[in-house]
Structures are given as C-alpha cells and as structure tokens.
Amino acid sequence: MKSTAVKAQGLGKKFEVDTVVVEALRNLDLTVNTGEFVSIYGPSGAGKSTLLNLIGALDKPTSGTIEVFDHDLNAYDENFLATFRSTYVGFVFQSYNLSSTLTAIENIAFVIELAGWKAKNLFDRSEDLLKLVGLEHRANHFPAQLSGGERQRIEFARALANNPPLLLADEPTGNLDANTGEEIVKILHKIKKEGKTVIVATHDPKLLELSTRSLYLKNGRLTRNE
Ligand SMILES: Nc1ncnc2c1ncn2[C@@H]1O[C@H](COP(=O)(O)OP(=O)(O)OP(=O)(O)O)[C@@H](O)[C@H]1O
Numbered sequence: 001m002k003s004t005a006v007k008a009q010g011l012g013k014k015f016e017v018d019t020v021v022v023e024a025l026r027n028l029d030l031t032v033n034t035g036e037f038v039s040i041y042g043p044s045g046a047g048k049s050t051l052l053n054l055i056g057a058l059d060k061p062t063s064g065t066i067e068v069f070d071h072d073l074n075a076y077d078e079n080f081l082a083t084f085r086s087t088y089v090g091f092v093f094q095s096y097n098l099s100s101t102l103t104a105i106e107n108i109a110f111v112i113e114l115a116g117w118k119a120k121n122l123f124d125r126s127e128d129l130l131k132l133v134g135l136e137h138r139a140n141h142f143p144a145q146l147s148g149g150e151r152q153r154i155e156f157a158r159a160l161a162n163n164p165p166l167l168l169a170d171e172p173t174g175n176l177d178a179n180t181g182e183e184i185v186k187i188l189h190k191i192k193k194e195g196k197t198v199i200v201a202t203h204d205p206k207l208l209e210l211s212t213r214s215l216y217l218k219n220g221r222l223t224r225n226e
C-alpha cells in the first residue's frame with residue numbers, strides 16, 4: 001500500500017446557485033498518510049462535508065488537484081470513479097442512508113452484492129460485518145426497528161463491506177447522545193487498529209482524542225494543523 005493516502009494541492013470548490021457563489025473550499029493543501037486517523041472540525045458551513053465528498057470522489061473540485069492512493073481524481077470519468085470508490089473508499093454519511101424496506105443484514109448484503117461478491121459468501125460476509133459492529137442479534141430488524149445508534153452502526157458495516165483502505169465518516173456521532181456515541185467510538189478504534197486510513201468530520205471530543213491529527217477548517221480554509 002502507498003504511504004500517501006490523500007494529497008490535495010490548492011484545492012478549491014465553488015458552488016453557484018443562481019447569482020450566489022459560495023466558496024466552500026479555498027486553496028487547501030492537505031496530505032494524509034496511510035494509517036493516519038485525521039479529524040476535521042470547525043463551524044457549520046466551514047466546508048467539512050464538501051472536503052470529504054471531494055476526497056471520496058463524490059464531487060469534483062473547481063480548482064486544484066486531489067490524489068487518493070496516487071489516483072488523480074480530476075483525470076477520471078464517472079465510470080472509473082465509481083470503480084475507484086468501490087475499491088478504495090468507505091463512506092459514512094451525515095444522514096442515514098439505509099433502505100427502510102431491507103432488514104439490517106439485507107442492507108449490508110445489498111452493498112456487498114453491488115461490489116460483485118458471490119451469493120454464496122454474501123451472508124457470511126454480512127454476518128461478520130454485523131458482528132464487527134456488535135449487532136448480530138439485530139440481523140432481521142428493519143431500520144425503523146433499530147435505535148439511531150444501531151442504524152449508524154449498520155452504516156459502518158456497509159461502509160466497511162468492501163474492506164476499503166480509506167474510511168470517510170461525516171459526523172458519525174453527531175446525531176447521537178454521548179452514551180450511544182461510545183459504541184461508534186469503539187468501532188472507529190477497531191478500524192484504526194486495523195491500520196485503515198480514517199478521515200472524520202467531527203466535533204466529538206472522544207473522536208478528536210482518538211485522532212492522530214486534528215485539522216481546523218473555517219470558511220473553507222485549514223487554519224490549524226495539529
Ligand atoms: N450542493 C451545494 N450547492 C450549493 N452550496 C453548497 C452545496 N453543498 C454545500 N454548499 C455550501 O458550501 C458551504 C460548505 O458546506 P458543507 O456542507 O461542506 O459544510 P460543513 O462544514 O459540512 O457544515 P455542517 O457542520 O453544518 O455539516 C456551505 O456554505 C454550504 O451552503
């Protein structure tokens with residue numbers, strides 16, 4: 001595995017809505033090495049989700065370059081980027097994305113199937129992932145029958161389904177109370193020990209504590225780098 005996971009140079013992202021232009025990211029430089037656990041914090045609207053979306057190739061920058069595991073994301077078309085995402089990136093979003101009509105285990109199996117795993121291994125792998133997040137006893141529950149924290153743990157199981165080397169998590173404990181958030185912190189601790197690269201947008205002191213580095217983002221700029 002390459003020693004540099006993410007390298008962004010002069011990264012900028014502008015959004016234009018009618019006549020309003022928002023500079024969500026401005027001339028941002030960032031290097032994250034493999035195995036690092038980096039947290040990004042800063043006020044609402046600072047550009048945290050925008051930055052994670054660019055790193056995860058869900059959106060393209062309007063200026064600058066971004067390389068993830070030596071792939072120049074500007075250089076690829078949408079087809080390649082879809083392959084890139086399913087090979088390299090696990091994404092836990094700020095809002096829940098589970099399908100309400102699938103059970104917990106089906107929600108996980110569905111993602112694994114999309115990645116092209118054989119049906120025979122599908123449910124074994126799904127069960128292993130449920131165990132990883134401590135929810136094997138909730139396999140047949142639908143999302144509406146799970147607590148907020150349990151749903152978020154299923155999101156982690158889905159994000160890890162393809163065993164990606166890079167995990168991006170956008171405020172994964174943001175909607176949870178402190179006790180429920182603990183379970184998520186434990187999962188992230190396990191992921192860190194496995195040597196995955198983790199980048200998380202968070203204000204949670206427990207996640208900041210787990211980080212090897214915290215970056216402060218304000219008005220689209222990284223102002224502190226500790
Ligand atoms: N798709 C979009 N179209 C237009 N403007 C956008 C879009 N996405 C984000 N923005 C704007 O870009 C800025 C940064 O948004 P972003 O979601 O990255 O902030 P954030 O730091 O994640 O905030 P929060 O802590 O509230 O999640 C905001 O001013 C927002 O209004």
Ligand SMILES: [Mg+2]
Nearest residue numbers: 048049094170
């Ligand atoms: Mg956000």
